[in-house]
Amino acid sequence: MSVRTIRGNLLFWKIATVFSVLLIILGIVFVLIASKLSRSYYTMAHQELYGNVASHLASFTHPLKNGQPDTTVTHDIIHSIMVANPSVEVYLLDTTGKITDYVVPDKSVQNHQVDISKVKQWLAVKNGERPLGDNPKQPDEPGIFSAAPVYENGQLTGYVYAVLASEKQREILTTLNSHLYYCLGMYIFFCALGIAFIVGVITFFLITNSICDIAMVVRRFKEGDYSALIEGHAKGNLGMLTSTFNEMADVIVDNFDKISATDKFRQELIANVSHDLRTPLSIMQGYVETLMIKKDSLAEPEKNKYLSVVLDSSKKLSVLVEQLFQYAKLEANQVNPEKEQFLLSELASDILMAYQLKAKEKGISLNLNTEGNLPLVFADIALTERVLQNLIDNSFKFTSEGGSITIQLQQTSAGVKVEVADTGIGIAPEDQTYIFERYKYLHKDGLPKKGMGIGLAIAKKILELHQSSIQVNSAPGKGAAFWFVLPAVAGVGM
Structure with a gap:
């Protein structure tokens, strides 16, 4: 079983x-x-059936003569009644309720006095429930009775008292x-x-x-059918069980989706990292091997050229690894912004100063346009610097010689708007949805794939930590402009 x-x-x-x-x-x-x-029913029925016994005895037998019981007349009649109906016991009372005669064994009568008030109360009731009276054989147990007055020459001389529920009836x-x-x-x-x-x-x-x-x-659900849910809207404990299981199933399925997405991300990460790291490593390995093989035959200028290529590849490798760790920390929610007040114009000016040499080598002009009296912003300086650097690096990748990169700062009702615009190749509308996703590349004819494709994704993650978002305005051949807004410190301006 x-x-x-x-x-x-x-x-x-x-x-x-x-x-x-x-x-x-x-x-x-x-x-x-x-x-x-x-x-109760038997008592009421007995009262109604035999309630006139005393009245009949008093009317037809004349049980009292000169105020005394007429035993020669009444005993035979009373005895006949008690034989015919054993539940009836008949007593003769004087006007005070004292028992003067009865036809029962003398030893069985324990009380020789009846509460005369109950008798008078019984006689006063014409219709309805009558009171219970004394039972001479069992004084402690009131019972139903019948009573009738006895008159001689128009004067009350006693009463006929009939107990209708006798000891025999009780048995x-x-x-x-x-x-x-x-x-x-x-x-x-x-x-x-x-x-x-x-x-x-x-x-x-x-x-x-x-x-x-x-x-x-x-x-x-246990066997893998994660779409299985309990149908119906039952109430009570089963209803609670149903809703709890369905909610639990939704959470489990959601966690499975997250785990699947994480696993897919891990596979993509390994594939992209291995591909993107292989290029600088291969270049470094090739030039180092060449230097080792031809170290005696290479001229000094050639050696320096090979070494500069190796150095440039190592720098690229360092940047790729650093970006990888930065994005991994952002994905794991291990980055907590340390916000403070600062001027965006000063930060943007310092960043552009650091890129002047690179811009000069590529023939690209760097510009900073800012309004006067911009308010302070409240953000993490290092993370904000990383966002601007990633946007500028992205513009350098797709802006040819003779182009320009401009940082525009402007005060808005929401804070300070930061825009990084270039005169590069631009982005098609169908590609603008995906450029902020990790490891997404834009495949342009004749344009090699550059970087690991996570610079914009890192910028988006950092801005989300500041409760902001990054937007893009672009069209093919007309450059691209990336912009976002950082919250300003109220009432503070420079």
Whole structure:
């Protein structure tokens, strides 16, 4: 037997047990209520059926003569009534409630006085519920009774007092109630057991059917079907289980997508790094081998030329490795901007000064256009410098001799706008969507692929750390302009 079957059986028996106990409790309560109502019903019925016994005795037998019981007349009649109806016990009372005569064993009568106020209260009630009175045989247990006044010559001389619920009646009722309890208990027990079984089976199948559906979806998800989700909008605990699993599945699928994207990035990284590092390494290796082979036959100018090529390749290699580490740190969220207030115009001027020699060698002019009284910006100086350097390096790659690169600084409502524009080959509209992605190259006819393709991606990542974004305006043959906005320090200008 499987664990799932055992758990299902346990669930079934738990449900069946709960319903059985509940129905048995309800059955016991029903028996108690039914017994109480039956006794109340019997009492009321007995009162209505035999409530006129005392009145008949008082009217037709004349039980009192000269205020004393006429035993010769009444005993036979009273005894006949008690034989015909054993539940009736008849007593004769004087006007104070004292018992003057009765036809029962003397030893069984424990109280020879009846509360006369109850008798008068009983006689005053014409219709409705009558009060309970004293039972001479059992003083502590009030019972139903019938009473009638006895008159002689128009004067009240006593009362006929008939107890309608006698000791004999109590014995009979006790026996009948015991039988009633037994029968009701047996019927209710078996009915409760049957109903609990039926309800338990139905509930078990309704619950386990939903659980089985959920288990099938979970199994499909476990086996690799990540599109498997639990359908339906159930309420309660199953609804919570459904929504929790679906949310968990979405998170897992999202994590799988991220892991897949990271793995794809790793493969691309290895392929691109191996390709881009191979070029400078190959150049360095070739020239070093040439120097070693021809070290005695090479003239000094040629040696210096070979060494300058090796140095240039090593610098390129260093830049590539540095860019690689920089982007890896940005991807891993290991870069935290250390923001401070500074002037963008001073930073841009220093950067352009550092590129003057390179611009002179390539015949490219560098320009800085800035408005007066620009406010201070609040950003990380080193990271902002890296963004400008990457944009300028990108412009150098695609700007031919005689062209120009311009940094434009302008105050806007959002802060200070920084624009790096060139007169290079430009970027086609269909390529502008991809230029900020890592390792994306623009393939131009006759133009060799340059760099690792992550300079613009690094710039984009850095600006995202400053809650900013980089934009591009360009067209083929009309150069390119990259711009972004850094937040200004309110109320501060230079």
